[in-house]
Amino acid sequence: MQSITLEEKVLVRFATADDLGWILKMHGKMLEKYAPMRRAIELAVQERQLIVPELNGQVIGCLRFEYLGGAVPYIVMLFVHPDEYHDQGVGTAMLEFLQSHLRGLGHRLLLSSSETSEPRPQEWHRKRGFREAGILFGTNDTGAGELFFLKEL
Numbered sequence: 001m002q003s004i005t006l007e008e009k010v011l012v013r014f015a016t017a018d019d020l021g022w023i024l025k026m027h028g029k030m031l032e033k034y035a036p037m038r039r040a041i042e043l044a045v046q047e048r049q050l051i052v053p054e055l056n057g058q059v060i061g062c063l064r065f066e067y068l069g070g071a072v073p074y075i076v077m078l079f080v081h082p083d084e085y086h087d088q089g090v091g092t093a094m095l096e097f098l099q100s101h102l103r104g105l106g107h108r109l110l111l112s113s114s115e116t117s118e119p120r121p122q123e124w125h126r127k128r129g130f131r132e133a134g135i136l137f138g139t140n141d142t143g144a145g146e147l148f149f150l151k152e153l
Helices: 017-026 028-033 037-046 090-104 119-127
Strands: 011-014 050-055 061-068 072-080 109-115 131-136 146-152
Touching (some): 011 090, 017 028, 017 037, 017 050, 061 090, 072 090, 119 146
Parallel strands (some): 072 109
Antiparallel strands (some): 011 050
């Protein structure tokens, strides 16, 4: 008998107002530093630009995206919490949900990024078909550049 993977147990869906408390709590330090982010998160929920994976009735991560220039979808934030759920396909499930949604809207490209000092997220992107598209320096508090990725849908 085959066991069911965590990825198969997770329900991926658009976030609702009921999820906002958990999402804001997980963004705690970022919200302290960048107060306007709270409004961006609230709008993302309203505009169906925030995706969550739910396991046994509990949200365990989120993927937030925006449209650069009002046209090109860009993954702004992706995380899974708690750490025990890392590397079990939850992030990939959210990405697949997003890609399906974007294809249905007629989009052909998806952008994402990670700091140049973060090899794990970079590898995650490459394994899922993203290719490097350039680096922007001077935007991160850490001093690291932002490595952009592009994926054809």
